[in-house]
Amino acid sequence: MDIEFVRKQFPALDKDFIFMDNAGGSQILGKVIQRINGYLIHHNVQLGASYKVSKEAGEKLAWATKQIAKFINANRTEEVIIGPSSSMLFRILSLSISRKWQEGDEVIVTNTDHEANISPWTDLKEKGIKIKIWKANPETMELELSELKKLLSKKTKLVAVTHCSNILGTINPIKEITQMVHQNGSLVCVDGVAYAPHRQIDVQDLDIDFYTFSWYKTYGPHLALMYGKYDLLLEMDGINHYFFKKDDIPYKFQPGNFNFELTYSLLGITEYFHEFYKQHFPEDKDSAVLMLKKSYEVIATHEQKLTKRLLDFLNEHQKVKIIGTPEADALKRVPTISFIHEDLKSNEIVEQIDDYRIGIRFGDFYAKKLVEDFDLTKNNGVVRISLVHYNTEEEVKRLIWALGKVI
Incomplete structure (x- = not known):
């Protein structure tokens, strides 16, 4: 995926901050x-x-x-x-x-x-x-x-x-x-x-x-x-x-x-996705449905790379439990990754990551029945890292570095 093309479409990304609370609200397109x-x-x-x-x-x-x-x-x-x-x-x-x-x-x-x-x-x-x-x-x-x-x-x-x-x-x-x-x-x-x-x-x-x-x-x-x-x-x-x-x-x-x-x-x-398609498939002329299918396949591949890198890091920590599938397979999951820690409350982790100018989040995210039924309230909910296709491998690397200091 042409990450430079993608990031240029989002004005808010032109700053020294990493947005990883995208499931709460993504950044908006300039268009x-x-x-x-x-x-x-x-x-x-x-x-x-x-x-x-x-x-x-x-x-x-x-x-x-x-x-x-x-x-x-x-x-x-x-x-x-x-x-x-x-x-x-x-x-x-x-x-x-x-x-x-x-x-x-x-x-x-x-x-x-x-x-x-x-x-x-x-x-x-x-x-x-x-x-x-x-x-x-x-x-x-x-x-x-x-x-x-x-x-x-x-x-x-x-x-x-x-x-x-x-x-x-x-x-x-x-x-x-x-x-x-x-x-x-x-x-x-x-x-x-x-x-x-x-x-x-x-x-x-x-x-x-x-x-x-x-x-x-x-x-x-x-x-x-x-x-x-x-x-x-x-x-x-x-x-x-x-x-x-x-x-x-x-x-x-x-x-x-x-x-x-x-x-x-x-x-x-809709214009963004049309241009995304033209950027990645300049010689193709597909129907609107196939155009989106191809574009989202490119996005899924990129997101899977980000997800794998982060899950590989979290899976190495014995005190960390992934809430959801620990696999990065794009057919099974999106890059919304939640976890709890054996010793630390979820809010304690997130509040320390704030200092690194990285936005992640903790809580129940209005999925209260899930958090209650899986006995996650004692952790103050989960730590949630939610990526999208405009996130970069370098940003994930920086998050892993910060998490390494905290957990």
Whole structure:
């Protein structure tokens, strides 16, 4: 991967600081910043008016949404819902879809998810919805399909699962999960927040019903996206004003409208990946889906190198326990690496690393059930090092040097 090309696209990287808390929020692309500024300067008006600037603004946002839909390979732009956060979008979905559910219907959640994809579902207990917990194997810390099969029933309406744990870094087999759930006649809702910064999202290939991720962790602004299959969105009641119709998608799920300038700025992300592809495959001319596939393969290879170097170091320390798979295989994990120490609390390690101008983090990262079930609260949660493709081997080497002095 051309690391110099990549780093030039992120203005914040031009400073003496190493960003390794990327699962909490990545750095933003310069192209995104430019798009925000451009929209606010030239098109900062309300949509739907008859005057020229309003019409132009509407056309620009329609174009941006079309490119976003292509980015995740959605069938149509109406399947893309923009909102302020993944947590809010999951909440909107749970309120909307559960209106037609009956007392005694069931939802399955995991104990490895961020709370964003748990609480909106478990709160439905107040309506008489039964909640089942799909628990990870305490030895391997992995979700097993055999356990899911035991939980599924004729009353299962939906399974909520993460594509990738924001602590474990483990990639779950979403295609296999979806196939099993669909065979049961149930729906799947996937949290892709920890996955989206690292790998291609192809919603048609996955055949998922709902998929959500946050753009501010995927090189963009504080905004989120939810994909939903059109037919499912169409039959749902929204939460917007009463006079909107069933086919007012996605607006019926966007009370108060969506953020115009931030939505328009997402063009900067799609443009970046297009240029990334041209930089690495200058002679190729592929479809949008294949273009992203090739680009993310380059990214995965680079991230695996970084992950292996760090895991090799941590695995050599007897007092360190990796929380998640200790392997660097890019097919099994993303470069979100968590660990605990036999003698030191997680906060003690992180606070000492701060002195080296390296940003890592400790805690439960809102995956509270995972931290509690795996008995990690006594450590003050885990130490989490979350890399992305703009991190360098030199930065990892510097982190290892600093950790060597601390642990």
